[in-house]
Amino acid sequence: MxxxxxxxxxxxxxxxxxxxxxxxxxxxxxxxxxxxxxxxxxxxxxxxxxxxxxxxxxxxxxxxxxxxxxxxxxxxxxxxxxxxxxxxxxxxxxxxxxxxxxxxxxxxxxxxxxxxxxxxxxxxxxxxxxxxxxxxxxxxxxxxxxxxxxxxxxxxxxxxxxxxxxxxxxxxxxxxxxxxxxxxxxxxxxxxxxxxxxxxxxxxxxxxxxxATGAGDGVQQLDEFDPTIERTLVVVGDLPEPGQFEQAVAWASAHGWPAVAEPFGDHPRPGVIPGGPLVLSDPGWLDAHAPDRVVTVGRLTLSRPVSALLRRPGVIVEAVAAHQWIVNRPKEIRTHPASLLDQRPRRPRDTSWADEWRTVGHRVAAALAEQPPAWPTGTAVAATVLGALPDNAVLFLGSSNGVRDVDYLAGGRTRPLTVVANRGLAGIDGCVSTAAGIALAGDGPAYALMGDLTFLHDANGLLVGPLEHQPDLTIVVVNDDGGGIFTTLEPGAPELAEDFERVFGTPTGTDLAALCAAHHVRHVLAESPDQLTTAVTEQPHGLTVVEVPVDRSTHRTERDRLRAVATKALRQ
Missing domain, CATH: 3.40.50.970 (Thiamin diphosphate (ThDP)-binding fold, Pyr/PP domains)
Incomplete structure (x- = not known):
């Protein structure tokens, strides 16, 4: 066998x-x-x-x-x-x-x-x-x-x-x-x-x-694609096969349609609107520029503004079923085979609507560059990592705040990078080991970005015996001592603070340096952007854990600030 x-x-x-x-x-x-x-x-x-x-x-x-x-x-x-x-x-x-x-x-x-x-x-x-x-x-x-x-x-x-x-x-x-x-x-x-x-x-x-992913209630399977609906926005999610992301974006560009995308896949991506989630976060701007149709390609798991867009009354939702994925939403959905990405494009007669989407995207990106995330916040850690990663690196994103921070910021990456994550079920389990597997199977510098709970949930991923092949992997851990992501969700609302800490905040007080020492894994404490940049710029050699302490109370306020910056840029 x-x-x-x-x-x-x-x-x-x-x-x-x-x-x-x-x-x-x-x-x-x-x-x-x-x-x-x-x-x-x-x-x-x-x-x-x-x-x-x-x-x-x-x-x-x-x-x-x-x-x-x-x-x-x-x-x-x-x-x-x-x-x-x-x-x-x-x-x-x-x-x-x-x-x-x-x-x-x-x-x-x-x-x-x-x-x-x-x-x-x-x-x-x-x-x-x-x-x-x-x-x-x-x-x-x-x-x-x-x-x-x-x-x-x-x-x-x-x-x-x-x-x-x-x-x-x-x-x-x-x-x-x-x-x-x-x-x-x-x-x-x-x-x-x-x-x-x-x-x-x-x-x-x-x-x-x-x-399970075939036709069902509220799903129409169509072999033809109607190119006459001109106000069409393409949303690209996680795609499993190499080249699928580039194919989807090229197809959208050939049709003259703007595209927003989750951060997974290859960068840079000039065909994608930067800051897409932030553009979609402004209800006022979206009301005035809503698409008539949204075409989804891939698995969409990250952005609530994207989910809200797909539920928007009057918007036609069509899913190109690359690997038979459809978007399961409480409205009628038209699905198409992936072969429709090869369909000959029909350019829209009026490009002004699409041009405005692209213009505001670049305007949001410029505003974020002028008012970058403040240190020390998780968003600032993500921005520093994105800026310091060497060419042709692979970045694995744990199912933590970091993946959403990168979703906001990755549009500014101008050097080659591949972003990967476990978005099938988006669990926090197994992230250290998955990243190690990517490092062992690849030939480029490998990194991971995750929160402390995600890291601790797979602490046994550090358990690599001395007789084993050692992954060359640098793991950046945003240590906010607990479930920081919940501070940005409904349980983190200020009026619910009394019930938050024990069942959502879940502080552990774990000494990450001691944990790494127990496994003979190199540990680096980075308390400034320069220290983090130095640690990330260094070529990965063996397992290295870079711990960045962050106050989890900053997550919600920093996200609110980023959205405010984006809204101001959108309404200029």
Whole structure:
């Protein structure tokens, strides 16, 4: 099976220690020794799964996560859900007890098939071998299962995403001293078969993902795009495949339509209106310049002004379903296949409306440059990081305040940068490990920006043993000692202050320097813009955590100030 994973193009395998999964650990280690793949060992299954997610996120090559049986498999569920919603190829390979031990109370035995529900694109329950040596048809059948699993994860016939390959194993679980590893088995165990070769392996369960995102109440599926609605605004969200963002923006520009975009993807982006969320935040200006139609491309998760725009009475909402995403809103939606991005444009007769959108966007950007965020605030930290990142860096954004700060400010970036985040479900779990996976799989300088709770939620992402490949990753942690994002939302309203601190503020008082020291991770305290710039400008080498203390009471007032600056610029 490991040999077939390599033959199918897999290059990274994350192994979690365990007894039942020991055969796979030996096989993966032998494959790494032969130079056929890279193995990463992690002791925390949740972090391991997010590491695999990060390894696959930009490469678009399925990464494999190997676990033993029982709760180990359940700990993968958060990453599997993120991979499902974020369209990331991820292959979960779980070892299991033989089927006759299910529902008997046997140690570390539960019903693992079906554990991930509809989040899995496909599922395979592979029965234990019938003999000590897999030969002939049985070996070919196992290869066929692996081929089908990798194909399903890549999105052949469906969407890229997570696949569950559950393998029952019987004792003995360790090899004989003279047993050959997978480096010696290429071509000896039969040829790759098709899905019809699964036989007694239990088959696959096709994902419900396409049905879940297909036609439903309030959704019209159209094969044609009406180019005569001239006042059209294009809104671009998170897109999984390389080049999709540039394609969407180029398509909008070819039609002569203004585009606003979430910060994910490549920068700089001259075809996008800078400060888009701030432009949309002014109801008065928007009332006078509202589009007749909004075309969404990708997954939109960040901006409340964008959500309000899509619910605006009288606005037609159309979704270009790149990777079958639609915008689920309580109004009629027209959806289109991604192929419509190749449609020949019809330029609008009157460009004055679109030109005004672009003009005010640049005016807002100029106003923000003249009145930059005040230090020390989270927005100022984001601005400093964006300004200091080297060319061709990759910046992973945790699901914290920082991603929204970057959403406000990223339009000013003029040097090459790729921005990435887990926006499938936008959880705070696994962010350190995802960023580490991106760093290990990439070839450019890698950084992450996140809040302290997001960082602490995946503190085990720092747990990288001395025998492991070390990610070259600099993590900037905005430490406001708690849930700073809630200060900008409804619970953070001044009139609710009495009930805020314990259940929303959630201060921890954690000593981040001591935590890093426990893991032998370099820690840098940056208390000024110059210190932060120096830390970010330095080429990442190994894991480095840059802690920036911030008073969380400044978040709400600074956001209000930015909106006021934008409103003044819009109404000039």
């Amino acid at each position: 490991v040999d077939e994973l390599v033959r199918q193009g897999v290059r990274h395998v994350v192994v979690c220690p365990g007894s039942r999964s020991a055969p796979f650990a030996y096989a993966v280690q032998a494959a790494e020794r032969a130079g056929r793949l890279t193995m990463h060992v992690r002791v925390d299954e949740r972090s391991a799964a997010f590491l695999g997610l990060g390894l696959a996120k930009l490469t678009r090559v399925p990464a494999v996560v190997v676990t033993t049986s029982g709760t180990a498999v359940a700990n993968l569920h958060p990453a599997v859900l993120e991979a499902h919603h974020g369209v990331v190829p991820l292959l979960v390979l779980s070892a299991d007890r033989p089927v006759e031990l299910r529902r008997t109370g046997a140690n570390q035995t539960t019903v693992q098939p079906g554990m991930f529900g509809d989040a899995a694109r496909a599922e395979f329950d592979v029965e234990a071998p019938t003999s000590d040596d897999l030969v002939g048809a049985e070996a070919g059948s196992w290869r066929a299962v692996v081929g089908s699993a990798v194909a399903a994860s890549r999105g052949v016939g469906s969407e890229p995403g997570p696949v569950h390959l559950n393998v029952q194993l019987r004792e003995p679980l360790v090899p004989d001293a003279d047993e050959a590893g997978p480096a010696d088995t290429v071509g000896k165990a039969g040829t790759l078969g098709g899905a019809e070769s699964l036989g007694q392996q239990g088959g696959s369960r096709p994902s419900a993902f396409p049905a």
